[in-house]
Amino acid sequence: MELALVILVFYTLCFAITPTLASSMSKPGCPEMCGNVTIPYPFGIGSKCSANSSFTVICKNSTRNSSRTVPYLSSINLEVVDVYIYGVVIVNLPVSPINCSEGRQTRESLPISLPGSPFTLSAYYNIFVVLGCKTAVWFHSNGTRVGGCLAMCDDANATDVASCNGINCCQTSIPRRVQEFEFTYQSIQASNSSFCGYVFPVDKKWLQNEDYKRYKGLVDDLSNPFDHEFGFVPLIQSSGCDPIEDVDSEGFSSISEIIECPSSDES
Ligand SMILES: *[C@@H]1O[C@H](CO)[C@@H](O)[C@H](O)[C@H]1NC(C)=O
Ligand SMILES: *[C@@H]1O[C@H](CO)[C@@H](O)[C@H](O)[C@H]1NC(C)=O
Ligand SMILES: *[C@@H]1O[C@H](CO)[C@@H](O)[C@H](O)[C@H]1NC(C)=O
Numbered sequence: 208m209e210l211a212l213v214i215l216v217f218y219t220l221c222f223a224i225t226p227t228l229a230s231s232m233s234k235p236g237c238p239e240m241c242g243n244v245t246i247p248y249p250f251g252i253g254s255k256c257s258a259n260s261s262f263t264v265i266c267k268n269s270t271r272n273s274s275r276t277v278p279y280l281s282s283i284n285l286e287v288v289d290v291y292i293y294g295v296v297i298v299n300l301p302v303s304p305i306n307c308s309e310g311r312q313t314r315e316s317l318p319i320s321l322p323g324s325p326f327t328l329s330a331y332y333n334i335f336v337v338l339g340c341k342t343a344v345w346f347h348s349n350g351t352r353v354g355g356c357l358a359m360c361d362d363a364n365a366t367d368v369a370s371c372n373g374i375n376c377c378q379t380s381i382p383r384r385v386q387e388f389e390f391t392y393q394s395i396q397a398s399n400s401s402f403c404g405y406v407f408p409v410d411k412k413w414l415q416n417e418d419y420k421r422y423k424g425l426v427d428d429l430s431n432p433f434d435h436e437f438g439f440v441p442l443i444q445s446s447g448c449d450p451i452e453d454v455d456s457e458g459f460s461s462i463s464e465i466i467e468c469p470s471s472d473e474s
């Protein structure tokens with residue numbers, strides 16, 4: 208069974224798409240598919256077929272199932288799950304359980320490195336999640352604290368992960384346009400188990416669709432989820448054109464047509 212963690216990668220589509228490209232989404236003469244994934248320009252299989260090395264895809268045997276061919280985005284070394292022509296890439300982000308056997312603070316980096324690439328973690332499509340409990344987590348980006356959340360335990364299991372409301376699961380938003388992340392965690396409750404959950408950014412739909420239920424170990428014991436097959440989540444990356452969420456005077460939010468692109472962001 209495959210464990211998918213959804214990483215959303217967003218990139219700017221600031222390329223002139225010439226009319227000759229209209230009939231095929233890939234560069235003329237280039238393969239369009241790798242495995243079951245369509246690879247539209249500016250992405251391309253091999254360096255001659257991509258706009259530049261940031262978008263070069265390598266098609267190789269999956270490390271998890273050698274009889275499947277899967278695309279890897281070589282510039283950031285992550286498996287591509289899907290590419291949308293309007294500027295979103297979904298990649299598989301590796302996840303591993305955190306170790307809370309001691310009360311000390313532990314600092315870790317996400318297993319993803321985007322600085323120097325045109326990609327950012329999409330703040331619109333992704334959310335930070337702490338699965339499990341007994342844990343306080345702080346998120347850092349570029350040396351600054353950018354958020355945190357506290358997951359408390361409810362041993363009476365009176366919660367589901369999908370609502371992720373602070374009991375056995377907590378969530379917090381991702382700042383806009385970040386390329387690197389670290390987190391610090393500290394257990395807030397004595398425990399005999401060294402694993403106490405998972406910390407990761409993920410495609411919001413992964414939580415809403417209850418995709419975690421594919422991993423029995425994650426739902427068997429919400430206070431201490433662990434599943435050895437849970438190895439990846441889908442994450443969405445972009446190169447900057449996230450939809451902007453407007454909040455009106457009454458607090459209702461809506462998506463405006465405006466696309467936030469790097470060149471228009473002076474902050
Ligand atoms: C490709 O196939 C895999 C495994 O069957 C599936 O999980 C994935 O969603 C498919 N991707 C696309 C873009 O259809
Ligand atoms: C990929 O898998 C196929 C079939 O299992 C095998 O024949 C081929 O040698 C593999 N390629 C690489 C580069 O490992
Ligand atoms: C590996 O991939 C092949 C081809 O997509 C599929 O038939 C097979 O079921 C997969 N095996 C596992 C263990 O997922």
Ligand SMILES: *[C@@H]1O[C@H](CO)[C@@H](O)[C@H](O)[C@H]1NC(C)=O
Pocket residue numbers: 306307308309401402
């Ligand atoms: C967790 O950390 C403790 C203390 O560093 C260590 O003894 C233990 O082996 C670790 N557990 C796992 C599963 O890595």
Ligand SMILES: *[C@@H]1O[C@H](CO)[C@@H](O)[C@H](O)[C@H]1NC(C)=O
Pocket residue numbers: 221258259260261262323324325
């Ligand atoms: C590839 O093009 C994108 C978009 O123009 C740019 O942001 C990125 O830096 C380029 N990558 C390289 C390796 O030149």
Ligand SMILES: *[C@@H]1O[C@H](CO)[C@@H](O)[C@H](O)[C@H]1NC(C)=O
Pocket residue numbers: 349384385
């Ligand atoms: C990160 O910090 C450095 C130095 O403080 C600053 O120059 C840079 O603009 C920051 N980058 C982002 C994306 O905030």
Ligand SMILES: *[C@@H]1O[C@H](CO)[C@@H](O)[C@H](O)[C@H]1NC(C)=O
Pocket residue numbers: 363364365366
């Ligand atoms: C715990 O979960 C089980 C299975 O979902 C359910 O039957 C039971 O009622 C739950 N217990 C509490 C106290 O909510």
Ligand SMILES: *[C@@H]1O[C@H](CO)[C@@H](O)[C@H](O)[C@H]1NC(C)=O
Pocket residue numbers: 397398399
């Ligand atoms: C840890 O294990 C010991 C021995 O099995 C037990 O006495 C103790 O109550 C456990 N502590 C917790 C917090 O579960």
